[in-house]
Amino acid sequence: MSDSSKPASATPLLPRRRAILVGSSGGIGTALAHKLASEGYTLALLDRNAELSKSISNEINNHYGEIRALSYQHDVTDYNSVPDLLRRVVADLGGLDLFVYVAGFIHYPNISEYNFEEDRTMIEVNLLGGMAWLGQVAPLFRSMKGGQIVGVSSVAGDRGRVGNPGYNASKAGFTSYLESLRNRLTRHGVNVITIKPGMVKTGMHELPGAPRPVFVIMPEQAADEIWNAIRKRKQVVYVSRIWRWIMLVIRHIPSFIFRRMSF
Amino acid sequence: MNNTFTIFENFGHSLKASSYRFQPKNIEEICEVFQLAKKTGLTVNARGGGRSYNDASLNGGGILLDLMAMNQVLEWDPASGLIRCEPGVTLEQLWKKVLPDGWWPPVVSGTMFTTLGGCLAANIHGKNNFRMGPIGEQVVEFNAVLPTGAEITCSPNKNADLFYSMISGLGMLGIFTSISMQMKKMHSGLIEVHAWPTRTVEDHLGLLEEGAPKYDYIVGWLDTITIGHGQIHAANYLHEGDDPEPQKTMQLSYQNLPSRLFGVMPKSLLHYFMIPFTNNLGAWLINTGKYITSLRKHTFRESHAAFHFLLDYIPLWELSYGHNGLIQYQSFLPKETALQAWTEMLTLAKKQGLPSYLGVTKRHRPDKFLLTHGVDGFSLALDFKVTDSHRAKLHQMLQEYDRIVLKNGGRFYFAKNSETSAETARAFLGTETIERFKKLKKRCDPNNLLESDLYRRVFCT
Numbered sequence: 001m002s003d004s005s006k007p008a009s010a011t012p013l014l015p016r017r018r019a020i021l022v023g024s025s026g027g028i029g030t031a032l033a034h035k036l037a038s039e040g041y042t043l044a045l046l047d048r049n050a051e052l053s054k055s056i057s058n059e060i061n062n063h064y065g066e067i068r069a070l071s072y073q074h075d076v077t078d079y080n081s082v083p084d085l086l087r088r089v090v091a092d093l094g095g096l097d098l099f100v101y102v103a104g105f106i107h108y109p110n111i112s113e114y115n116f117e118e119d120r121t122m123i124e125v126n127l128l129g130g131m132a133w134l135g136q137v138a139p140l141f142r143s144m145k146g147g148q149i150v151g152v153s154s155v156a157g158d159r160g161r162v163g164n165p166g167y168n169a170s171k172a173g174f175t176s177y178l179e180s181l182r183n184r185l186t187r188h189g190v191n192v193i194t195i196k197p198g199m200v201k202t203g204m205h206e207l208p209g210a211p212r213p214v215f216v217i218m219p220e221q222a223a224d225e226i227w228n229a230i231r232k233r234k235q236v237v238y239v240s241r242i243w244r245w246i247m248l249v250i251r252h253i254p255s256f257i258f259r260r261m262s263f
Numbered sequence: 264m265n266n267t268f269t270i271f272e273n274f275g276h277s278l279k280a281s282s283y284r285f286q287p288k289n290i291e292e293i294c295e296v297f298q299l300a301k302k303t304g305l306t307v308n309a310r311g312g313g314r315s316y317n318d319a320s321l322n323g324g325g326i327l328l329d330l331m332a333m334n335q336v337l338e339w340d341p342a343s344g345l346i347r348c349e350p351g352v353t354l355e356q357l358w359k360k361v362l363p364d365g366w367w368p369p370v371v372s373g374t375m376f377t378t379l380g381g382c383l384a385a386n387i388h389g390k391n392n393f394r395m396g397p398i399g400e401q402v403v404e405f406n407a408v409l410p411t412g413a414e415i416t417c418s419p420n421k422n423a424d425l426f427y428s429m430i431s432g433l434g435m436l437g438i439f440t441s442i443s444m445q446m447k448k449m450h451s452g453l454i455e456v457h458a459w460p461t462r463t464v465e466d467h468l469g470l471l472e473e474g475a476p477k478y479d480y481i482v483g484w485l486d487t488i489t490i491g492h493g494q495i496h497a498a499n500y501l502h503e504g505d506d507p508e509p510q511k512t513m514q515l516s517y518q519n520l521p522s523r524l525f526g527v528m529p530k531s532l533l534h535y536f537m538i539p540f541t542n543n544l545g546a547w548l549i550n551t552g553k554y555i556t557s558l559r560k561h562t563f564r565e566s567h568a569a570f571h572f573l574l575d576y577i578p579l580w581e582l583s584y585g586h587n588g589l590i591q592y593q594s595f596l597p598k599e600t601a602l603q604a605w606t607e608m609l610t611l612a613k614k615q616g617l618p619s620y621l622g623v624t625k626r627h628r629p630d631k632f633l634l635t636h637g638v639d640g641f642s643l644a645l646d647f648k649v650t651d652s653h654r655a656k657l658h659q660m661l662q663e664y665d666r667i668v669l670k671n672g673g674r675f676y677f678a679k680n681s682e683t684s685a686e687t688a689r690a691f692l693g694t695e696t697i698e699r700f701k702k703l704k705k706r707c708d709p710n711n712l713l714e715s716d717l718y719r720r721v722f723c724t
Binding site for chain 2: 006008009010011012013014015083084086087088090091092093094095096136139140142143144145
């Protein structure tokens with residue numbers, strides 16, 4: 001449920017853009033919520049953890065002394081609730097300029113582990129949830145001839161590694177889905193951004209089995225870089241930028257070598 | 264329900280809002296939209312011509328009830344001058360219907376593309392507000408449908424509380440479905456206009472007050488760059504016999520605004536040529552030129568359409584203000600304090616380097632409608648261009664303006680100002696009036712289905 005109070009009004013002299021963040025209570029989601037609020041956005045924060053998103057919205061609203069963030073409880077695997085919820089959230093915000101899907105789930109398996117339950121959850125959260133939302137948001141933005149969609153995928157979607165087949169598949173699927181959306185929507189004035197974070201210091205990297213951290217950045221830096229991508233209407237952005245070059249190399253490792261690697 | 268939006272703008276192109284658009288053709292279809300809104304949890308706002316300068320006809324993220332398809336004149340009696348129309352009938356349709364029979368709408372706005380439903384919701388006034396009151400005073404009776412599905416009839420004697428609150432009620436209590444109005448008898452399609460210059464603000468207001476009792480219409484143009492320079496136009500209807508050929512002048516072909524300039528250039532292109540003048544220097548040039556050419560006191564006759572619908576004379580003039588559009592700031596001040604307040608306001612604008620490019624003054628009187636903007640005094644409407652670089656500065660100045668107006672006992676008009684805050688509205692309307700309005704809203708619209716961006720801005724925070 002959202003707060004009963006209404007967000008501050010937009011006027012010609014105090015224009016406000018509106019954004020929805022799905023998965024707003026993770027590391028990147030929280031940092032991005034604060035960043036967008038500081039840029040004057042009115043936000044709808046959707047998360048499975050209602051208390052957490054409520055506390056983030058309270059923090060934002062208290063900081064700015066006006067209602068800039070509304071919070072909603074939502075589980076992205078509850079696909080059927082999406083159309084009604086989207087309609088309600090857009091009505092509460094008074095419109096929509098930006099949609100960000102940052103919900104994500106990861107399980108780090110052993111090198112010989114095949115765990116369908118965990119794989120399914122990763123596909124459901126990382127891919128199907130995104131498709132459920134973007135399938136509703138895309139026609140809306142298309143009819144408005146504007147708006148931006150940000151999908152937070154991962155460098156993990158660039159290559160299938162030995163480490164995590166399920167996660168790689170979910171992120172590769174999401175990256176492809178976003179690319180298709182971009183090709184469908186650019187001609188209608190809608191910009192679609194694929195964000196590919198490398199290593200960001202979030203809860204994901206504190207889970208058992210997480211890889212040794214390299215080139216780690218803080219979520220705040222990730223949020224700044226995502227905001228830059230939004231501001232400049234970019235298309236595919238690695239966060240941080242070094243991952244663009246790392247992945248360039250990794251993408252070009254020939255299979256006869258890659259399949260022998262333990263990474 | 265289809266999840267596609269339609270983008271709507273205000274008259275000044277300074278606000279955009281996306282909504283689900285429905286275009287009902289009859290009362291049943293309006294009721295269906297209310298049922299859908301109730302089911303989906305969305306809000307509904309009615310829109311007519313979309314000629315308000317602010318967010319009155321917008322409802323971002325909700326349903327917009329576009330009433331332009333309910334545009335039939337239902338009854339017209341050329342003998343008595345009584346007309347009954349659907350809410351989507353525009354003032355253009357109205358005067359074109361009644362003028363050939365020798366009648367004219369007694370109260371009109373500066374553009375003819377407003378609809379009657381919108382005119383009643385905002386309770387518009389014309390250049391004869393001091394004499395005829397707002398448009399609501401010319402309404403004999405109206406029918407409306409409430410969000411509950413109930414259909415009601417209101418007149419000054421029947422459901423009087425709703426008559427005086429739905430007119431001026433910003434479309435937040437119900438939707439007008441038919442409106443009966445009394446037209447005014449004409450003896451010519453022309454109107455006699457007297458024009459003379461003014462040199463100071465004091466002079467200007469004095470002449471407005473002095474002139475009003477002698478004329479049917481009075482309006483002033485006030486230069487806000489060279490403060491005080493201005494011009495007053497006052498007009499009288501022609502009496503029987505003044506016009507040798509009334510049949511000819513009351514024909515529509517005689518009234519039509521010319522579509523070409525000097526007979527050659529299409530006027531639809533004219534707004535492009537105004538772009539170089541929508542800046543401080545350009546506006547000074549135009550204002551000074553206008554003042555110099557008006558120094559001679561003169562009298563002339565022109566058609567009703569040309570006199571009343573000045574805003575339509577240059578089609579799409581509002582586009583010349585650029586992609587951020589314009590806003591209008593109109594303040595209504597009692598005659599005792601107007602001079603002091605406006606001198607302070609105009610001086611502040613000059614000091615800030617934020618002059619208005621068009622200032623228009625009128626004479627007013629109070630009225631009985633609930634959310635009235637009427638005062639025994641004057642109004643000054645100022646047009647400001649919106650640009651990215653001065654947004655914040657202009658916002659600050661207009662907040663200061665609000666304080667000056669409130670301090671001097673002034674009021675605001677809900678079809679114009681786009682920055683009025685809930686606190687300002689409470690200060691000039693009074694808590695009691697707002698409570699009464701909310702109580703009526705609860706009665707007419709128990710599920711709060713009717714909401715506009717304006718309503719949320721002014722009544723919900």
